[in-house]
Amino acid sequence: MMGNRVLVVGGGLAGLAATMKLAELGVSVDLLSLTPVKRSHSVCAQGGINSVNDLTRQQGDDEWQHFDDTIYGGDFLQNQPPVKEMAYWAPKVIDLMDRLGVTFNRTPEGFIDRRRFGGTLYKRTAFAGATTGQQLLYALDEQVRRYESEGLVKKYEFWDFLGPVLDDNGRCVGAVAQDMVSMQIRSFAADAVIVATGGNGLVFGRSTMSVFCTGSAASRCFQAGAKLGNPEFIQVHPTAIPGADKLRLMSESARGEGGRVWVPRKPNDSRYPKEIPQNERYYFLEERFPKYGNLVPRDIATREIFNICVNEGLSVDPTRMSVYLDLTHIPRAELDRKLGGILEIYEKFQGVDPREEPMKIFPAVHYSMGGLWVDYEASSSGGLLPGSPQNQVTNIPGLYALGECDYQYHGANRLGANSLLSCIFSGLFVAPGIVNLMKNNKAASDLPKSIFEKAVAVQESRHKALLANQSGDENPYLLHQELGDTMTRAATVVRDNAQLDEAYAKVLDLQARSKKCSLSDTGSWTNQNVIFTKAVQDMFPVSLSILRGARMRDESRGAHYKPAFSPPSLKSTDPAERLREAEAWCDDFEANNKKFLNSTICTWDGTEPVHSFEPIDTRLLAPRPRLYGLVGAEAIEQVWKERSASAKAKPESKQLVSAGT
Amino acid sequence: MIAPGSEAPKRKPSKINVRVLRQDGPGLPQYWERHQVDYEPDMNVISVLQKIAAQAKTSDGKKVSPVAWDCGCLEEVCGSCTMVINGRVRQSCSALVDRLVEDNPEEIELQPMTKFPVLRDLMIDRSRLFHNLKRVKAWVPVDGSYDMGAGPRISRADQEQNYPLSQCMSCGCCLEACPQFTKIELQRQPGETDESYDLRKKEAYDQGFIGAHAISQAMLFNAHPVGKNIADERMEALTGTGGIAACGNAQNCVAVCPKEIPLTTSIARAGRAATVYSFRKFFDR
Numbered sequence: 001m002m003g004n005r006v007l008v009v010g011g012g013l014a015g016l017a018a019t020m021k022l023a024e025l026g027v028s029v030d031l032l033s034l035t036p037v038k039r040s041h042s043v044c045a046q047g048g049i050n051s052v053n054d055l056t057r058q059q060g061d062d063e064w065q066h067f068d069d070t071i072y073g074g075d076f077l078q079n080q081p082p083v084k085e086m087a088y089w090a091p092k093v094i095d096l097m098d099r100l101g102v103t104f105n106r107t108p109e110g111f112i113d114r115r116r117f118g119g120t121l122y123k124r125t126a127f128a129g130a131t132t133g134q135q136l137l138y139a140l141d142e143q144v145r146r147y148e149s150e151g152l153v154k155k156y157e158f159w160d161f162l163g164p165v166l167d168d169n170g171r172c173v174g175a176v177a178q179d180m181v182s183m184q185i186r187s188f189a190a191d192a193v194i195v196a197t198g199g200n201g202l203v204f205g206r207s208t209m210s211v212f213c214t215g216s217a218a219s220r221c222f223q224a225g226a227k228l229g230n231p232e233f234i235q236v237h238p239t240a241i242p243g244a245d246k247l248r249l250m251s252e253s254a255r256g257e258g259g260r261v262w263v264p265r266k267p268n269d270s271r272y273p274k275e276i277p278q279n280e281r282y283y284f285l286e287e288r289f290p291k292y293g294n295l296v297p298r299d300i301a302t303r304e305i306f307n308i309c310v311n312e313g314l315s316v317d318p319t320r321m322s323v324y325l326d327l328t329h330i331p332r333a334e335l336d337r338k339l340g341g342i343l344e345i346y347e348k349f350q351g352v353d354p355r356e357e358p359m360k361i362f363p364a365v366h367y368s369m370g371g372l373w374v375d376y377e378a379s380s381s382g383g384l385l386p387g388s389p390q391n392q393v394t395n396i397p398g399l400y401a402l403g404e405c406d407y408q409y410h411g412a413n414r415l416g417a418n419s420l421l422s423c424i425f426s427g428l429f430v431a432p433g434i435v436n437l438m439k440n441n442k443a444a445s446d447l448p449k450s451i452f453e454k455a456v457a458v459q460e461s462r463h464k465a466l467l468a469n470q471s472g473d474e475n476p477y478l479l480h481q482e483l484g485d486t487m488t489r490a491a492t493v494v495r496d497n498a499q500l501d502e503a504y505a506k507v508l509d510l511q512a513r514s515k516k517c518s519l520s521d522t523g524s525w526t527n528q529n530v531i532f533t534k535a536v537q538d539m540f541p542v543s544l545s546i547l548r549g550a551r552m553r554d555e556s557r558g559a560h561y562k563p564a565f566s567p568p569s570l571k572s573t574d575p576a577e578r579l580r581e582a583e584a585w586c587d588d589f590e591a592n593n594k595k596f597l598n599s600t601i602c603t604w605d606g607t608e609p610v611h612s613f614e615p616i617d618t619r620l621l622a623p624r625p626r627l628y629g630l631v632g633a634e635a636i637e638q639v640w641k642e643r644s645a646s647a648k649a650k651p652e653s654k655q656l657v658s659a660g661t
Numbered sequence: 662m663i664a665p666g667s668e669a670p671k672r673k674p675s676k677i678n679v680r681v682l683r684q685d686g687p688g689l690p691q692y693w694e695r696h697q698v699d700y701e702p703d704m705n706v707i708s709v710l711q712k713i714a715a716q717a718k719t720s721d722g723k724k725v726s727p728v729a730w731d732c733g734c735l736e737e738v739c740g741s742c743t744m745v746i747n748g749r750v751r752q753s754c755s756a757l758v759d760r761l762v763e764d765n766p767e768e769i770e771l772q773p774m775t776k777f778p779v780l781r782d783l784m785i786d787r788s789r790l791f792h793n794l795k796r797v798k799a800w801v802p803v804d805g806s807y808d809m810g811a812g813p814r815i816s817r818a819d820q821e822q823n824y825p826l827s828q829c830m831s832c833g834c835c836l837e838a839c840p841q842f843t844k845i846e847l848q849r850q851p852g853e854t855d856e857s858y859d860l861r862k863k864e865a866y867d868q869g870f871i872g873a874h875a876i877s878q879a880m881l882f883n884a885h886p887v888g889k890n891i892a893d894e895r896m897e898a899l900t901g902t903g904g905i906a907a908c909g910n911a912q913n914c915v916a917v918c919p920k921e922i923p924l925t926t927s928i929a930r931a932g933r934a935a936t937v938y939s940f941r942k943f944f945d946r
Contacts, residue, residue, distance in 0.1 A: 020806060021806055024806055035733055036791065038831055039740055039741050039830075044738060092808040095810055095811045096806055099801070101882070104820070106816065106820045110815055110816050112811075128824065135824075135827060142794075142801070145795060145799070146800045149798075181781075211735065244702070245708040341738075341828075345736050477711070477714060477715035522726075523726060525781060526782075528727065528729050
């Protein structure tokens with residue numbers, strides 16, 4: 001083990017969890033981040049973190065149920081073993097964070113309090129006010145600082161990851177990075193590199209993400225040969241506060257604590273919201289989904305809100321599309337205790353007290369379900385094999401991906417309060433596998449220096465060429481705006497093939513233009529202009545993959561919605577005919593899964609993504625229609641129940657593996 | 662038609678004038694520069710700086726490099742974007758232009774924090790702030806991360822006391838406003854290695870005032886059932902050089918904290934704990 005070093009890129013929850021665990025196992029870690037790790041985007045996570053718990057267990061909940069909710073919520077697009085392992089680890093993750101001092105809200109007796117989140121009927125979500133991500137991140141930041149003071153962790157903050165270093169056999173043996181203050185470019189030899197650099201919201205211009213979430217680090221791995229999985233799956237969060245510089249998140253916990261979404265039934269009703277009587281309000285989520293109400297999964301809530309404003313003309317504001325998110329029926333003290341952080345954000349940026357007046361909200365790009373493709377090794381019980389170096393590794397040996405920048409856990413739609421879980425879980429779980437990997441490999445620091453010098457030279461020439469290019473006439477900031485507008489129009493809530501084709505051509509053109517960027521700062525000290533320009537250039541491979549993935553997927557699944565390829569709803573009012581329609585609907589559902597229940601895989605050919613499909617590991621749970629008790633879809637549920645009962649009765653059908661581990 | 666007695670609607674400016682205190686690098690002189698950007702509704706200082714970066718021209722039309730600054734979440738939870746705006750230290754993301762022009766319609770004035778070394782323009786080096794968290798061992802000293810079951814039971818009252826302290830985002834506003842927290846800026850010596858430069862900085866930081874944020878974090882962890890196992894080590898730091906005794910009780914820290922953390926309450930608790938600790942240490946000799 002002597003001389004073994006791991007480079008962790010990204011200091012959010014996933015990167016810090018991995019760093020902490022590696023240091024605990026005695027491995028030296030170089031931790032590299034665009035920002036002081038305590039300021040990573042994980043701080044913006046608000047609502048909470050999910051696990052089965054002592055209370056829900058007694059209501060019939062268990063780890064298997066959490067696994068099932070996550071797969072159903074993700075519309076069956078995940079390989080199932082990693083998700084199962086995560087659900088079974090969830091209670092342990094929360095216990096650990098509790099021991100690390102996270103100030104979780106408490107019940108009057110002193111237990112961790114829980115609230116309900118979308119896509120489940122159980123109160124699984126532990127929370128620390130409405131700043132849970134911040135509190136979890138700080139706990140891990142503190143432990144990593146402890147290891148830093150003991151000399152096991154060395155931080156490189158304000159450093160930009162420029163790409164992995166591969167040896168002649170294609171193994172990742174380190175990375176090249178740039179100091180964003182001194183602009184020095186250097187290599188880091190590492191026996192494994194972990195990329196935990198979060199999502200890519202900035203390719204959509206404005207989103208709920210922090211300014212560092214450009215996706216450039218993942219893109220640089222992609223361009224170096226790593227595969228992307230499911231890039232087209234982008235979560236558009238139903239409730240955000242529109243803003244000029246950013247779309248600020250309004251947590252799902254607002255609905256988890258009883259917040260109700262509504263619009264006036266009458267279009268353009270100009271009355272003050274509190275003067276509109278109950279019977280003239282349209283609580284559209286509650287009426288259409290009586291079982292889950294305001295806590296349907298995010299993709300569904302987003303489409304409903306979008307539809308109410310765009311197609312039904314019921315926006316509450318004539319100039320800026322929005323619906324009401326109403327908390328005014330909940331006592332102030334309770335709101336302050338459980339939701340204080342987010343209500344302050346609304347108050348500070350909108351100048352309105354949401355305890356007194358319903359908030360005006362609209363969907364915004366929020367989370368990347370897709371990302372770097374990673375492998376896993378399943379255990380005999382259908383979870384993951386602990387300590388296997390295959391877990392979380394990309395197709396480049398030695399290069400790992402974790403957290404939001406991998407594609408593994410959330411399928412076609414992520415459930416609220418599952419992201420913090422997937423980040424911490426994958427960070428903790430990956431570490432023993434990496435230790436095992438290093439036992440069998442020659443230390444990267446013993447490799448010939450020329451490998452690293454060559455990689456540094458490539459990055460230095462890219463850097464110098466950008467600074468030297470004074471003939472170009474493209475402004476990187478304006479190109480970024482154009483990219484964001486194009487992506488937001490074509491690849492968010494509703495997708496259409498003609499529009500996707502048009503956007504793809506446009507983004508290819510923008511990519512070509514981005515080579516001609518001329519910089520307004522050609523200096524060699526803290527040059528943010530050149531760092532941003534590189535990030536913008538690296539947004540195009542990811543953007544093109546998002547568009548290509550969406551174009552090739554002629555179906556609707558989770559967050560990916562193509563009206564032209566969505567099954568029609570049942571129309572007949574005659575019960576027998578309706579049943580026949582439901583049979584046809586289920587036939588279509590099965591036929592569609594045969595075609596599209598596959599992960600999208602993209603590789604990079606230098607200019608464009610190359611697309612293929614890869615089958616999904618559904619060894620534990622058979623796919624089923626995802627309806628969430630939609631009013632009018634009861635006949636489909638009935639037909640499906642009968643089909644799966646008769647399939648189970650047949651002896652040759654695949655046995656479902658039991659829930660035990 | 663304006664009803665008698667009602668205020669005339671406030672006229673929005675079409676342009677925003679911005680005066681920025683720039684500095685090209687450490688040790689170089691500072692200079693003022695004027696910029697002008699188009700007004701838009703719902704702007705904050707971040708969107709003003711984004712426009713300045715995109716146009717990269719002063720108000721006289723002179724081509725200049727974009728102003729460097731630091732930002733992250735843009736919703737006041739990451740602590741990145743602290744600067745001095747119209748003379749007051751605060752987060753630039755929550756500094757709304759409509760409010761700023763109400764106070765001063767002529768211009769917005771942006772300066773870097775004065776208590777930390779300037780890297781460039783509005784970018785400052787706050788590594789000392791994080792170093793000071795190490796001085797007070799601001800963490801829970803757990804055995805490790807293996808599954809050992811749940812943590813200790815915590816009452817709702819304790820959680821409600823600790824949660825506000827735990828919201829400290831290390832932005833540094835409390836340090837900028839503190840008369841006792843003075844700037845420590847070292848110059849790198851020719852030929853000095855990274856390691857020896859870092860060591861020299863660390864030694865210098867250890868002599869300076871630790872600051873309200875670190876005192877408050879020490880109190881947070883001393884209140885935790887397991888965190889308090891090393892309470893004495895934290896008190897050793899707080900009673901040593903640059904510790905609690907250096908606090909002059911100006912109470913500026915609590916006035917400028919964007920998270921309204923009760924910093925002076927923490928300082929008062931730390932002061933009492935320091936007295937008890939010093940007595941105990943004296944008699945235990």
